[in-house]
Every structure is written in structure tokens, then in C-alpha cells.
Amino acid sequence: MEKTLDKFVDRLIKAKLGARSGPCFPLMGGQDDRIVWNRKADETRILEKVFDGLHINSLSFLRPIEPYTSIIAFLAKKALESDGTISPKDCETRTFLHDLPVIDEFNPDKIIQILKKRKSVIVAPKTTGTKEIGPAIIAHGTVSPEQGFVTISSVCFACFIKFFTDYLEALQKGIATDSDHHLFDAAIPHLGTVRKKMPNLMKGPFQNEENVYSAVIEAGFKTVEYGLVDSFFGNVSYLWNHTLYISQTGSSLDELAGCIDPVPLDGSTSAGITASSELSAHMEIIQRTDCTAILHGHPKFSVILSMDCDPVEKAACDFSDQCHIKCPKKRFADGIPIVPGEVGTGPFGLCNTLPLALEKNNSAIVYGHGLFTIGKNDFSQAFASLLSVEHACQRLYFEKIKQLRKNL
Amino acid sequence: MLFGWTGNILHIDLTKKEIEVETPDIDIYMRYIGGKGMGGRYLRPVAELPWDHPDMVFSIFSGPLSGTISPTSGRTHIVSKSPLTGLVGDSSVGGKLATRMKQAGWDGIVIKGRCSHPVGIEIMDSTVSLRVADDLWGLDTETVHHRLAPQHGSLALIGPAAENGVKYASITVDRHFIAGRSGLGLCLAKKNIKYLLVDGTGRCKIKNPDKLKQAREDILRLTAASPALMGKFGFTCLGTGAVFDLMDNRRMMPTDNFRRTRFEHASKLNAAGYAEKYAPRKHGCLGCHILCKKIGQKNGQAVSLPEFETMSHFTALIGCMDTDLVVKANELCNHYGMDTISAASTLACRREITGIAYTEEKVLSLLTDTALQRGEGVDLGLGAAGYARKMGKPEAAMAVKGMALPAYDPRGAYGMALGYALSTRGGCHLRAYPISHEIFRKPVATDRFSFSGKARIIKIAEDLNTIIDSLTACKFTFFAAGLEEYADVFEAVTGIDTSAQDLLKKGEGIYYNERIINALNGFDIKDDDLPARFFTEPGSSGNNILIPPIKREDFIDARNKYYDIRGLDTKGLPLEEKAKTLGLVWKKP
Ligand SMILES: [Zn+2]
Numbered sequence: 001m002e003k004t005l006d007k008f009v010d011r012l013i014k015a016k017l018g019a020r021s022g023p024c025f026p027l028m029g030g031q032d033d034r035i036v037w038n039r040k041a042d043e044t045r046i047l048e049k050v051f052d053g054l055h056i057n058s059l060s061f062l063r064p065i066e067p068y069t070s071i072i073a074f075l076a077k078k079a080l081e082s083d084g085t086i087s088p089k090d091c092e093t094r095t096f097l098h099d100l101p102v103i104d105e106f107n108p109d110k111i112i113q114i115l116k117k118r119k120s121v122i123v124a125p126k127t128t129g130t131k132e133i134g135p136a137i138i139a140h141g142t143v144s145p146e147q148g149f150v151t152i153s154s155v156c157f158a159c160f161i162k163f164f165t166d167y168l169e170a171l172q173k174g175i176a177t178d179s180d181h182h183l184f185d186a187a188i189p190h191l192g193t194v195r196k197k198m199p200n201l202m203k204g205p206f207q208n209e210e211n212v213y214s215a216v217i218e219a220g221f222k223t224v225e226y227g228l229v230d231s232f233f234g235n236v237s238y239l240w241n242h243t244l245y246i247s248q249t250g251s252s253l254d255e256l257a258g259c260i261d262p263v264p265l266d267g268s269t270s271a272g273i274t275a276s277s278e279l280s281a282h283m284e285i286i287q288r289t290d291c292t293a294i295l296h297g298h299p300k301f302s303v304i305l306s307m308d309c310d311p312v313e314k315a316a317c318d319f320s321d322q323c324h325i326k327c328p329k330k331r332f333a334d335g336i337p338i339v340p341g342e343v344g345t346g347p348f349g350l351c352n353t354l355p356l357a358l359e360k361n362n363s364a365i366v367y368g369h370g371l372f373t374i375g376k377n378d379f380s381q382a383f384a385s386l387l388s389v390e391h392a393c394q395r396l397y398f399e400k401i402k403q404l405r406k407n408l
Numbered sequence: 409m410l411f412g413w414t415g416n417i418l419h420i421d422l423t424k425k426e427i428e429v430e431t432p433d434i435d436i437y438m439r440y441i442g443g444k445g446m447g448g449r450y451l452r453p454v455a456e457l458p459w460d461h462p463d464m465v466f467s468i469f470s471g472p473l474s475g476t477i478s479p480t481s482g483r484t485h486i487v488s489k490s491p492l493t494g495l496v497g498d499s500s501v502g503g504k505l506a507t508r509m510k511q512a513g514w515d516g517i518v519i520k521g522r523c524s525h526p527v528g529i530e531i532m533d534s535t536v537s538l539r540v541a542d543d544l545w546g547l548d549t550e551t552v553h554h555r556l557a558p559q560h561g562s563l564a565l566i567g568p569a570a571e572n573g574v575k576y577a578s579i580t581v582d583r584h585f586i587a588g589r590s591g592l593g594l595c596l597a598k599k600n601i602k603y604l605l606v607d608g609t610g611r612c613k614i615k616n617p618d619k620l621k622q623a624r625e626d627i628l629r630l631t632a633a634s635p636a637l638m639g640k641f642g643f644t645c646l647g648t649g650a651v652f653d654l655m656d657n658r659r660m661m662p663t664d665n666f667r668r669t670r671f672e673h674a675s676k677l678n679a680a681g682y683a684e685k686y687a688p689r690k691h692g693c694l695g696c697h698i699l700c701k702k703i704g705q706k707n708g709q710a711v712s713l714p715e716f717e718t719m720s721h722f723t724a725l726i727g728c729m730d731t732d733l734v735v736k737a738n739e740l741c742n743h744y745g746m747d748t749i750s751a752a753s754t755l756a757c758r759r760e761i762t763g764i765a766y767t768e769e770k771v772l773s774l775l776t777d778t779a780l781q782r783g784e785g786v787d788l789g790l791g792a793a794g795y796a797r798k799m800g801k802p803e804a805a806m807a808v809k810g811m812a813l814p815a816y817d818p819r820g821a822y823g824m825a826l827g828y829a830l831s832t833r834g835g836c837h838l839r840a841y842p843i844s845h846e847i848f849r850k851p852v853a854t855d856r857f858s859f860s861g862k863a864r865i866i867k868i869a870e871d872l873n874t875i876i877d878s879l880t881a882c883k884f885t886f887f888a889a890g891l892e893e894y895a896d897v898f899e900a901v902t903g904i905d906t907s908a909q910d911l912l913k914k915g916e917g918i919y920y921n922e923r924i925i926n927a928l929n930g931f932d933i934k935d936d937d938l939p940a941r942f943f944t945e946p947g948s949s950g951n952n953i954l955i956p957p958i959k960r961e962d963f964i965d966a967r968n969k970y971y972d973i974r975g976l977d978t979k980g981l982p983l984e985e986k987a988k989t990l991g992l993v994w995k996k997p
Contacts, residue, residue, distance in 0.1 A: 001861050032861045033969040055871060055912040057864045095629055098892075116907035117892060142868045143845050144861070146852040249635050250849045263641075268680050270641035271653040274849055277633045280640050345639060346632030 060148025447487025512608025567745025660820025
């Protein structure tokens, strides 16, 4: 159990959501016959009461580092002034988290009350005297601390996307407040820069299965290293010898060894049952294009820009509350098509929209979700696209902001 | 006013030829929910009677969600005492029985007593009648189904295997759905009930239809995102047989009566092979969107295709390599009404003991002999454990508490090992269903070769699956959705505020009640165990996967932790205090 806890504590730190020391050091507890923690902390006294009140086997607690701490503090305060929840519109939140409840104090009963119904709860920041204690995210698991890790990562990602999307929309509508501007300016220095220099990836076409596995593992690893996914989610595939080698569902892109499913295109085995939930989309893309490599990440500004829609047009649109599945407009970000579609194979699944878009482009963005890129022989081209689209989207976003703020 | 539940439970006393209508308080419903929970409520007072005692109850329950648009709510839960194991005997079964019961105005039916001659119970809304069924006794399941031609109604019936006393006789519901494993068909036969026909014209009352629609959409979205369910190779497309390749791949396919874990011919016997050969169409429980049941075509006739367990056990376990044989064996078991897992396991046990390999003819003739209880079939009808004991080789039975193990080798998944050993109905994979995280990676993957953390995982999962069987939803949905989403559905239907955790708590009480029932029948730590083979013999390693024997001390350590977490004493018996906190009564005998 201790090993598992340390593993996911490390992941939160590697994902740049937590820190190795200080208040942002993640705290994780696991319970089999007794509760063990990854470290000593004052908070465990209250969190152990939470354990007692719920049928769970793990709890994760994180005071995230900047810019998340300021963003979440900001959204949490706003939530407490309204219905007590943050409601992001990105795909992950919609599908898996519903909404993000906020409470005003670090109190076991209040935490239990929320976690009885939801996967996470956000504790709003508190000022005692001169000291401000940042917001915290608490998440539980019934199987593994990994659930807490996944939930906390998703919460941070969702809040990040929400803040920057909302800010753009507020400027467009002319309703941005001073505190919006203030937070935006304060968050910028923490964004870091997306690396520009391409990594040296294995050159294809690959001659044997072993190289295929290595190339998929490498592509996944580099995608994480370059910060092109939120945490470690996303998926990768490569077509070789009439078989699609694809990352498994819920696998961590930086650790794909042993988590790649070979899926024969003729359907002769169903071992692909554990493959990524986007398997159908990948298969369809392979059918419709001459690519062999597919990369999918969740780079933040591609996701943010995908949700940018002129407020006047949006107000007049019949589907303005269903953009993610029914957006009727042909939309682009820096020339890259943006398509609606949700995860999986449902009637509004992205497997119906994305492959069509990739027939004419090497990249396409799925509304509120992420970016898919393809390449002919190996991952170099797909990776380069992933990188360049995210750069372009980031640049475009800040240009838009600059322009709108100039007009204030 | 109740929403979700009808508020009426039908009691039928066959000996006295009386019916009674019970209208329980909401408190009762909130505590037992329905399905498995309700079944356990009626079994508890008669727990110490033998399974074939006239006063033994046999209950059939829907759940609060049945008959509504709640996803996968069409399942029925049947509970009595198992003739096979002497434990709680229960089975979740698909079809439209639960829906029709609700439409007829009944949450459930509790039957006791015994008829002097074969009867059919016919329920049309509030009218209950017994029909003489002497003419149907001895007939196979399809023939009876076609004679009675239920049309809109739902029909549950037994076949000759039950009538002749096969310990693992099943109940067939709506032609294609089987209540298997615990031998519940035999319980009906003992009461002289050949069939139960239910039809209704009413509607279920729902508190908040708009909220229900929303909650339903949330679940559908999650199932659409699930590779195991609606993915290209998931249950919707290929049925539960989709698991077959994975078990081969993970080197945990029980082969030669669990003496090996890899069957070399597996790649030719997978779901894709059946799909090509039998061009299956999708079929499923009423109101389900997953539709995991596969009905194929054979010589222009519709044929139920085998489930994963049947595919695996009628090949790898008994050393046969013919999909046609599997389909025929499956048909034959369905025809006579007996559980395929138990039937195949008993044959595998016979093969190990006698050392004689099977031909196709031999397998089919032994199945017929078993159903008709003639020749060698008399002993084979006892199930693997009973058969092996009779042959003086009890160690050859790959069973837990008398129930033969399904097609996941526990050496390939340690949560499964613990789940099998602790399950309240014997060697069953469904009580804790650890395959979900150990193999399907849902909700997240766990290390399948480790007991670390598994004791609590199993305990929580048992509570979860208990509540699923009480709501009467389908376990498969939970590869994708969670109790969180189902709590919303429950609230929408019943108008009663609840949460995932509240429901889990109720599951805990219902499951503990089963532990009490089993303890009253003498079951304890000596029974919470696996066959010795798994601790001494390795599986078939290879392909970079090592399948060593399970370390006995690790297993015992995990089992002790489980007892502690479940609130049992060191012998695996219930504790008075713990029972009290769950609103149950237990006194150490
Ligand atoms: Zn994605």
C-alpha cells in the first residue's frame, strides 16, 4: 500500500500539481485493515474521520501549486457565493465528475456529506489572521489511490480550462471584473513555456513489432514530458502489419510498457477490449486516411480555444447548451478544424466526427476535450503537429486577450 | 405514497392454497431495497430449515428501478436456499420478468409450501391462479415455452434436469435468460412448480421523470465511453465472450480442470469465431441498452450463443476444441435446464479422475444422462464437489463451498482468489467481481498479482454488487457508471434522498445478513478457502507472464484482514455487536 501511495504522490508532483515539500506536498492515505499515510500531517486527524464515515479505501488531499491554487481559490469563492459548485464545461468533467462541489471549511462532516455523492470536494481557501491557507482538493477511491490522483488531476485541469475560457468570454461580453484581470495577470508567470524544440523520435516505417512497441512507448513518454496532456491521460496508436497497437484504457502515457493492446484490423481477436475508449475513433481514422501514427493529448490552450465562440452568435444558436455534441458551425483554430463529439461510441461519439475532419487535415481538435494528430510513417509528424497546434493556440489566445483588453 | 416500488408483495402458500398481500412500510423498503435484499429478508427466518422443507421460501423480486427507464433495471433476483451448497442460493436473471411483475402491481413474490402435483402459477395483474401442469412435467424448456406462448407476458420455467433432481438445475426466463449456479430450478421442482407466468397492464410511478431522464443520460454517456461495454470489441458487439481472448492473453484460462492456465487452441475458439460462424444478433433484458446476449443462426434456427464461461469451460476445462460442441452443449443444458458452468466443471472433474479424454458424443450423452438422471449421470448431477467426494477424490473438485469455479483462474488475479473464497454463495466471480479492476482496468487498474489492499476492495465491492442486485440493475454497467450515478437514478425514481455511500451501507447490511444465514448453517473459516491446487501448483507461465502458485500465507493474511474489515470474528463468524449496528440479530450458537 505504501508503495502505491508514493507512486501517486509522485505523479501529482510530476504533473506539476503538487510540490515535494511545504503545504503543497500531496497527502494520500490508503486503508486495508488499517490506514497508512504517505507522510505525517496535521490534516490526517480530520481525514481519518472522513475514512470512518465512508466505505472507501483511499483518500487524496492536495493544496495545489500555482497557478492552480489561485485559480481554484477564485472559482471556489465564486461558487460559495452562488450554488456551491463549480461547473466546468470541458469533456472530462461533463462525463466523469458532473460538477465540482465546494465547501467553506475543512470539516469532516461537511467533507463526508459531499463525498457521499461525488468523487471530489474542494475546500475554499481561508484567511486566519494574516495567514492565507490555500484551497484544497479532496478525492476518494474504493479501489486504489489512483482514483484520487485521477480525480484531482481532472479537477485542476477543469478549473484551469474554465478560468481561461470564462475570462475570454467575459472580455468578449464586456463583463470582466478587476479581480478577473488581476488573477489573469497573476497566473501568467506560472504558466511556464511549452517547449519548442522537437524531440528526436524513432524514425519509421518500423520493421518489426518490437520497434513498434518502443515507438509507441516513446511517443507517449514525450507527450507527457512536453506537457501536452493533462497529467498522463490521452492515447497513442500505431498501425503495423494490419494490427493497431494502441494504449490501454486508463493507462499512463509516460508508462506504456505492458499497457499496449495489439488490435488486428480484421477483428480476429477481441483482446482490444481493454484498449483506449477512443479505439473506434482510431480505427476509423486508420480506415479513412493513409496515416499509421495517431497521437491524442489534452494540450490546454487547444482545449480552451476550442470552446471559444462569439457571444452574439452563441446567443443566437439553437444548440448553445449542447456545443460539445451539436455545434452546427464549421469552426477552426488557426486553420485546425474543431469538431463536436463525446468520448466513446455513442450517437454523439467523436468517432463519428473526428475521422472525417482528419481526412483533410493532419490535426483536429475535439470541442472541450483535446487534440488528435496523425503522421504517415512514425510519430515525428504527429508530435510536431501536436506541438505546433498548441503553440499556435496559445499565441492566438493571448492575442485575442490583448486585443480585447486594448479596447477596454 | 410510494414511488418506484408498487408497495405490494404477493405471498403464495402452495400447501394451503392461499395468497396474502403484504404492504410493507417504507422503512422496510429503504432497508432491503428489493431484489437480493428482499430475498434475504424472507430467507433469514427459515434459514435453518433444509432447502427442501415445505416451509422453505422461494422469492422472486424486482427492484425500485424495474419497469422504469432506468438503464439496465430489467433484472430479477431469485432467492432461496441452495440445494447444491446449503448456502444462500440466489441468482440475478435477465429477461422481462421484473418489469412484468411491477406492471402487474407486485414488487415481488414469495412462495412457500408445496403442491401435491405439478402446477403453473399464472399472475395477471392482481389475479393469481394455479393451473394444473401435469401435461408439461417432463417436457423440455423450449417446448414448454412454445406451448405456453407467453407473448407480452414473462415466463419462468424449469426443465427435466430440475424435475429429476440435478443439484445445479436452473430456471429459464423468457426463453434465453438463465438463473443458474445455485440450483434454484430444483427448489421450484421440489415445490412442484413447473412455471410462473406473469403479465401486467399497470405502470410504475416515478417521482421525478425529468431528473430520471437526465440521470439516465449520464449513465448512457458513461457506457458509451466504456471499451469493455460498447467498444468495438465489447459486450454489445460480441457478448460476454469478448472476455475470452483476454483470459488467454493474461494466461488465466482454466485448462484441464485448473491444472493449467493456458489452452493452446484458444485463439480458434474466441468470440470472433462465433460471430463469423453464427452471425449473431443483439438481444438483452427489457430496457437494456447494452444488449450483451447473442442469438445466432444455425441451420435457419435461432440459437442462444454461449456466454463466456460456457465457451471457456466446454473447451479448455474439459480438453475439447470445437465451437460446435460448445453451442450444442449450451443448447442441451438450456434444453434440460441446468447450469453450464457446473455441468462442464463436473465433466472436467470426471476427466481428471478417470483419465479418459472426451469425444463430442460422450460430452453430449453425459449431459443428457445427467439431466435425465440415468447411469453415470446420477453422480454427475451432484455437481463437481458431490461427484468428486463420491469418487473418493474430493481434491479433484475445483469448487468453493460446493459451487464449481467459473472461468477465471485465481492464480491470475488475487482479488478473484479472495473473492471466490469469501463469496456467500460459493465459488462465484460475481459477488466481488474483481475482474473489473484486475483485468478491465475499471475504475482503475490494480495489480492482479498482489493481495495488497484487496481485502477492503473485496469487502466494498461485495457491498456494491449487493446493492446492484437489490436495485436490480446489471453489474456490467458498473464497468462504466458508478453508484454515484445510480444514486441519482434512485432519487429520481423514488423521490427519496440518498447517496452512493448511503446505498453502500445498505449493501453492507444485506450482505452481512447472508453471512449470518450461512453461519447458521455451519459455514465458517474452514469453508472460506480455495482448493489446495492453487497453493501448490503453478499455472502456465509464458509470454513474460509468470503464474506461480498463490502464496498460502499471503492469502490467509488477506482473509484475516477481510474478516476484520467485514466485522467477523477470527473464525469468520458474525459478531453480535456488528450485527446490531446493521440492524440485524445474531447470537453465537
Ligand atoms: Zn482524450
